[in-house]
Amino acid sequence: xxxPRLSQLELRIMGVLWSRGPSSVREVLxxxxxxxxxxxxxxxxxxxxxxxxxxxKRSGKVANAHIYEAAxxxxxxxxxxxxxxxxxxxxxxxxxxxYFAEAGKLTLADVQEAExxxxxxxxxxxxx
Numbered sequence: 001x002x003x004p005r006l007s008q009l010e011l012r013i014m015g016v017l018w019s020r021g022p023s024s025v026r027e028v029l030x031x032x033x034x035x036x037x038x039x040x041x042x043x044x045x046x047x048x049x050x051x052x053x054x055x056x057k058r059s060g061k062v063a064n065a066h067i068y069e070a071a072x073x074x075x076x077x078x079x080x081x082x083x084x085x086x087x088x089x090x091x092x093x094x095x096x097x098x099y100f101a102e103a104g105k106l107t108l109a110d111v112q113e114a115e116x117x118x119x120x121x122x123x124x125x126x127x128x
Contacts, residue, residue: 003072003080004053009038013046014055014070014077022059022069 006014016031017023025044029037038046047068050056055077060067089095100106 003076004050004055005080005084006050006053006055006077009042009046010050010055011077012036013043013050014072014074017056017068017070018074022067024062024065024067026065028068 012032013028016028020027020031023031025040025047028047029040029043032038032043047056051058051068055070055072056068057071058066059069086093086096097106
């Protein structure tokens, strides 16, 4: 299955569902930050679109409210975003790593954790 491309608002909605679990439109709306909270109808429309994209599925109904749950994991959605972003750099990590290091966003502890992760993947035969 190809993962859907998600907009910023769709990711915010998905974030609520990943954190809370199955929820109605109203529950999602109430859990979005009040300062950037869209209209109820906007959230409802976005959730219907997310369902059409395969990112959400209806898991029930309470009274007149449909209950939605995430059909894709946070990790899968983040992986799609990272892959798209990395594509902007020709698939090369080096320019990103250099930028993050120079900007102080990449610490030695981050690099050591990445090395541990790469070694574990190599032991499992999952690296190039």
